Structures are given as C-alpha cells and as structure tokens.
Amino acid sequence: MTDSRHIEIERKYDVDETATLPDLSDIAPTEPGGVVPLRAEYFDTADGVLAAHRIVLRRREGGADEGWHIKVPAALGRLERHWPLALEGAEGEEPRVPEPVLDAVRARVRDRPVAVIARLNTRRTLVRMLDEQGRRIVEIADDVVTASDVATGIARVWREWEVELDDDAPADPDDARVLLDEIETRVLRAGARPAASASKLATALGRTSLDDAPASSARSQTDQGALTKSSPGSAVVVAALAALVDDIVALDARVRERQPDSMHQLRTRVRRIRSLLTTYSPLFATTVTQPLRAELRHLGAVLGEARDAEVMEDRARAIVRDHETVSAAVADELGGRWHTAGEAAMGRVLAEMSSARYFRLLDSLDALVADPAALADDTSSAKDILPSRLSRDARRVRARARTAADDTLDAATRDEALHETRKAAKRLRYAAEAVSSGPGAVYGGRVLALASAAEAVHDLLGEYRDGRVMQEHLRVAASTSAFPFDYGVLHEVERLSAALCLDDYPAALRSLAKAAARLP
Template sequence: MSTASPRRTEQTEIERKYDVHESARVPDLAGVGGGTAGAPVVDVVGHDDPVELAATYWDTVDHTLLGARTTLRRREGGGDAGWHLKLPPSAGTSGRREVHWPLGEPDEPVPDALRRLVEARLRGRPVHPVLRLETTRTVTRLLDGSGRRLAELADDVVRASNPDTGVLRTWREWEVELAPGVDGDEGERLLDAVAERLESAGASVSSSKSKLARGLGSEPAGPSVTGEGAGGAASTVVPAGAPAPAPKKKSAAAFVASAASGLRDELLAVDAAVRDGRPEAVHRLRTTIRRLRALLTVWDGVLDPALAATVVAGARHVGQVSGVARDVEVARGRVATRASSAPAGFVAAQATGRIDARLGERLDEAVGDVRRLLDSGAWFDLLDAVDALVAAPATGTHAADPAAELSAARLRGERKRTKRAVRAGLAAQDATDLENGAAAVSALHDARKAARRLRYALEADRLRSGSGRGRARRAEAVQDALGEHRDALAAVRTVREVASFAHRSGEDAFGYGVLATLEARGAEDALRRFRRAARRL
C-alpha cells in the first residue's frame, strides 16, 4: 500500500466476480489449493456476520467514468467506509488501482484528491449520483495454516436503484478478492483453485464488469436479476453510437491508429500523475506529447487530416508549456552535480543555495503553468480531438497503404532530413562564440529536434516491425549530446544572472565563476560527443 497524502490511501485490487443464483449456498472452501501446484492451501475458513452496505456511485450524465472502466463511489457501512475510486489496470498489470478517501459528511462534494485523478476523463464536466446500491454482504475469510490472510469471498445480495430513471434491479454475486501481498503466480493459482470450487456449486464467471454497469443495465445482468421501471417495463440501455469500422490488418491506418491510441492512454495516465505531483510526471507529459506529434507528422496523410492537424497544433502548445517546466527541473538538478565536481572549497554553499532558490522559484511558476494548462479548455479540447482521431475512420490518402511499405518510405525521408540538419549543425560549430551566436545555436537546436523526431518515429515503427533499435539508439545519442549542450548553455546564463545579483549584494562571486566554467566545459564536451554521434548516425 502507498499513500499520496496523509488522508488518501491506495491499494491494488485483484479479484474475480461470479454470477450465482439466489438459492445457491457458499461451498466449503477448506483445503482449496491443495491440489494445485504452487497455490497456497486454505487451512482456516472464517465466517463473518452479514453487514449492510450503502454506496452511491457518481458519474457524468453520459457515464464517462463507466465507459473508462472507472468507478467513483461513496460507501457507508462495513470496515472500509469512505470514498472509493477504482481505476483500470495499468499496462502490464492485472490488478485495479483502488484509491480511498475518508467518508466526510453526506452533503460533501466529491473530494478534489480523487477527482483530479480522473479529470482527464471528466474534462471539467460535472458529476452527480447515478446509482444507489444497497448490499447485504457476508464475508468468508480464507487463511493458511499460519493464520496468514489469503483471500476473502464476499457473498453479496445487491439492490440497485437509479435516481434518474427509477429503475430497480436486484441480483446476487460472489466476489473473491486476494489479500494484500498475495499476488503474481501464487495469487492466480489460488484464484483458479477457488474458482473450481465455486463453479462446482453453480457459480459462473460474471457477465458484468462492475456492479455499476449491472445496476445501470448497460450489461447483461446474469441470473436472478429483475429490472423494472416505475411503470413495470423492462429497461434497456442503447449505445450512443457504433464505432468506426476497423481498418484492414497491416494497413498504415491500423498501425498509426493503434500507436495513437496507446499514446492517448498514456496522456490520460500522465495527466493524473502531473496533478498528483508524481516524480518525472512533467517529463512524461512532454515526452508523450512529442511522440504523438512525431507520429502524426511522420505518418501524415493516414488518419483523418483535419483531426490530425488539430491534434498536432494543440500538442505543440502543450509541449511548449511543459518544456519550460522540464528545462528548469533539469537545470536545478545540475547545480549540485556541478558543484560536487569542483575542487573542494571552490564553490560556497551560499552560491549553490542562491542558484537553487532562484531555479526553485522558476520551477514553481512553470509547474503552476502546467497545472493551469491541465485545467484549461485547450487541454480538454486536445484530449477530445485525440479521442475523435482514434475513433474516426481513417480518411487520409495513405490510410489503405501497406504499413510496412509506407513506414519504410517515411523513415527513409526522416533519415535524410535528420542528416541534413546534423550537417548544418556540424557546420555551425565553426562559429567562435556558440553561446552568443544565435544562428549557430539555432542550427544545433534544429539538429536535435530532427534527431529526436527520427528516434521517436523509429521507436514507434519498432512496435510494428520489431526492428530499428540500433538506428533509434544512434539518433538518441545525437539528441542527448545536443540536449546536454543546450542545458549547459542555459546553466551558464542562469549562473551569470545569479552571480550578478550576488555581486551587487557584496557576495564573493568566485564560486559562480567556477560553476560557469564547468558548465562551459560541459558544453564543449557535449559538442565533441555530438560530432562522434553524428558520424555513427
């Protein structure tokens, strides 16, 4: 379990749900796991008294969170009363992330600490109660011979009422959830063993993804379910619209749409990370935005042209705002590194403290700009545009082209473009004063951007083709060298600025000169690395 604030707690929920008839009896689970290699064995079974739970689920009028496999509820009763936010599993994981917040008063709004984790989905839209669940829950606790908790089986009799429609539904389900620390292969084998025992008692794998979906009637309800409105008529939920036809396999449209969809999902995840102040979150935001721009620029003419152009324009603005914050973040980390490489006593703590304080002020301002951006209509419009781009039919002139052939042609073009930019950057090194030679610095910056776009394009295509790693690494070496050069020159400017203020205040500026010299030397080293990397490109 991890905590992101003194009041907020998190855990990973790994569970399986089962439909069961109202007359079924929970089977004896003692000894479960004994016949499954690698599974823990249930030795002790404890039965708790039934408890009454009441949960109110919150969502938008069009059930945005439900569509994203996310649930937000306020639950009263039981041992975990409070606000619960359940998020879908992250890539490569099996368990859902569950975030808890204290219950508060009945009339309190959704806690900001939870809302910000799903704001990329809500995009400023209001939420309201969409379902009320009253559950009679009887828990069976499963322990091993040492008393270690393995899992819990919740036998739930559920009564759902929809405040918007007046529809009432009831059903019964069993829910098996692993205890904290029981996961991986051990947990899966235990769940498999429990499943055999439950299915032999008449249970079947749940036909619904969540209680919310079942209560709203947006999924099949399984056995022993009633669904009546105020007038006794059955209620059905009609999908808002049919998805666009899937592009042909191995077409350029299939490849680019899949890559764009993956980057869209990363944007939704990184939005919450930035709002939550997670380490490296701003860097993830900037990198994901740049990858999206590179994808749609290199493979232009594949997806819907108008939507793609809207996304590229919006992404450019987001990249600029997040780039400022990331650059200051990097600069601040350089101060201690450079000071530690100076001869002992050459750089006073007062000097590094002044620089760190100045950069800290800039970072607070820049991160504030990023967070304000994430609450802006421009960010929500961009997310809407990305959603539309992924869902819309691919109408570009190259949509039906074979992905392999189009990618080969586009990557050849990117390599030629990058080599031209790198040659121009190499020529710019003849300038005698790179820090003040605006044209030279601009040429090197263009070379870096070209190398970065080539790298991102190669990495995107590698997910399709499985090749291109070596070329991507060579492009990354050029990008890194020129990035180091740019960061070093920015550090020199910052040190000079702070040194000027310190000098006017009567402070000894010797240490600042040492730091500036070390950074200038770092810039020269970076240019030598760039020349070597350029030869290998």
C-alpha cells in the same frame, strides 16, 4: 490527502436466496466476520465515459474501507484506490466527488459533469479464511443487493457471493489461483454460478459488463490483425499514435499528483505525437493535423517551461555536489532560483490541464485515432511510404547540421542552428521508434539503429544547450551572490562540459548518416 491502493483479485458468483455458503474450513481455518450494511453511490458522466473504459467511481458508507473508491483494470485483477470520506468537507453538504478523486480520472471525464448514476444498498455477511499464523488470506462476502438505476428508475435485487484475496493471501500467483480454484469448486457444488456480470454497477444498470455503455469519447477499435510491412502505413502510424494517446491519459493523473518524472514523460508523449504527425503528414488530412499540431505545440511549450526549470534545478545541485571546492550554500542559492521558477511554471501547467483548451485537445486526439476521416491515405503500404519519410527526416537533420557548421555564424546564431539540428534529430528518432518498437513495430534492427543514432545526436546537442543556458544563468547569478568565485568555477565546469559535447558531435553525425544509408 493521499490515497491508499491495492490490487483487488476476486471471483463473483450468482446465487439464489436458498443457497447456503459451504463449510470451507478443511481448506483453511475460517472465522465469521459479522454482518455489515453498505450504502454506495456510483458516479459517471451522462455519456458513460468511465463505464466505457471499465472504470468504477464510487462513494460508499459502511465497512472497513468506507470512503471514495476508484477501480481500474490492472494486469492482474483491478487496481483499487481509496480516499476517506473526510475529503468531502462540511457535514450535511450533498456529496460531490472531491477534487483529488476526480483528478484521478480527469483525463477521461474532462470537463463533463459527473453525477450519481446508481445507488446500491447491500447487506453483507462476511466469512474470513486464515493461514496457519491466523492472518486473513481470503474474504468471502455473501451480499444481498438492492439497487436503483437513477436514469431509468428501475430497481433490481439480487444475491451474489464474492471471494476476494486478502492482504496476506499467497504472494505467488499460481498458489493464489489454486486457492481460489479450491474455493470455487465448493461454492459451485453449493449451487453458485459464475456471475453473469463482473461488476455490481453493471448489474444495477441492467448490463453484463461496464463497457457495454456507448460513450462518444471512447475509441472504437477494430481488429486488423498483426501489422506488417504490407499493412497500410496509416494503420501502423495510427497504432503508434493510439498507444501515445493512452499514455497521455495515464500520465495526466500522475502529473496532477506531482509524481516524479511524470511531467517529463507527458511532455515526451506530446512531442512524439507532433513528430509522427509531421514526419508522416501525407497519411493524414491537413485540415485535421494542422490545428492539432498547433495545440500540441502550445501544450508542449507550457510543459516545457516547467520541465526545463526542473532539469536546471537538478543540474545546478549536481554540479555543486560534484565539486567539493564550491560552497554548499551555492546549491541552495542556485537551485533555489530554479525551484522557485519551476513551482510557478508548474502552477501554469496545472491550470492549463484544467482548461477547456486542454480537454478539447484530448477529444481531438481521441478522434484522430478513431475516425477514418482523419486519414488522407489509407491504402499505401508501410514499406512504400514509411522508409522514404524517415530518409527525408534524416536528410533534414544533415541539412540543419550543415547550416550550424557555417564558420561565419556568430555564437548565438550557431547555438540556435545547433538547437534546430537537435530538434530535427529528435523528430527523426521518434518517427523511427514508432515503426520499430511498440504496437507499430513493423521494422526491426536497421530502423532501430537509425533511432539510436538520432538519439545520440540530440542527446549531445541537448547537453550542450543545457550547459550554455546554465552558463548564462551563472554569469547573471554571480553578479548578486556572496560567492562570485564559486560561480566562476561552476561556469568553467559548464563551459568545458559543453565543449566536450561538441567534440563528440561530428562522430555522432557520421553514425547517423551511415544508419540512414542502411534504411530498407
């Protein structure tokens, strides 16, 4: 069962029991929305990992949107996801967080137990503001809240006003802000105060914000200022690694939901981290990175099996679609085989991502970017170490390419040598991009040019390898198909396409050598 989503933009105000909500009808027409009783339970791990990342997981009864909610910070306001209570199963069972809801935060909670941390009962009195067409643009809630902190048993009672933009609020952010400012002026005059806490849950727990919570897995960040070439090389690489770890956490839920391209993006982040730990290995303690690289390699292999099947299914359907002389039935026959293989591989991916091994890998990645003990060198400047490591990787690519160019190699050995060249070029690209774009960007054009040249090499060799794999699959499939001629046509198309990749490959290698020679 899918969830619904919307961006929640609201302002909250503390008020005492004698305050009266002001008349706002001169700003926009208003209508009463009635009184609604709400009952909510909030969930987290024992160490408060969701709160530490300002994530709210809630089950609520009552109101138009009763159900399960997850709220996460967004660029503007908060993203709220909603699932119906029907996910819970049989009536009378103790409410448990349903799997689809938990999957949305699985990369944060991992295999830690999740339990109720606070219970809230709210008496909500609603007023709605309308536009000229009678559509709801703002909802104002006058809430009297009784809350209990499960861990301490402390009960807290307070009153607050929430002013939230509704679905038909002005789409322009400036117009919406002006509207909220007008309302704020009135409610402040009526005795309201900007809320000391932006979250009911934080107030229920006696805090001013959710991320007051100490969580052992939350990354500790220090403000080191803007990174430059004079900054420690370790600080530059750790900044790039931290962004990649954040990406993995964000992509985890998308993969579980089978969102398009998510598995490819997750696999890429895993490869990028491995590349950085390898290229910039002198910066890190070997005792930390060796086991971590092994675990990343294992996860990458599991993801790669499913991703490769996905790529080959798309490729199979595309080459049939592009050649009208080939029977359309071949697309289903050929693509269907890859689809079946991909579904089985995807099952293994999801099983892996629910394993203790995967969760401990996420723990280790958190520790890598948070723990100074992971560093072997935290003093060498970026300019003293990063370019030399990139030059080393560029030489490695050229050495692999020379091995693959040996005329005495048989076809299978040459293909494997080209594959090794491709992997070396990909590692070089990822290492160069990490220090020339994103949070670790201390270098510019020349390092970006090296990354682009490395990408051209590995793209050509990747296309060549995919073509060779497809050729082998076509030969095998033709032996049992009712369309052997069609498979022969497709085999020739793939053979010629792979040959063209090799035609362009030497020029790409020369461009890579020139880019490496221009490194700072």
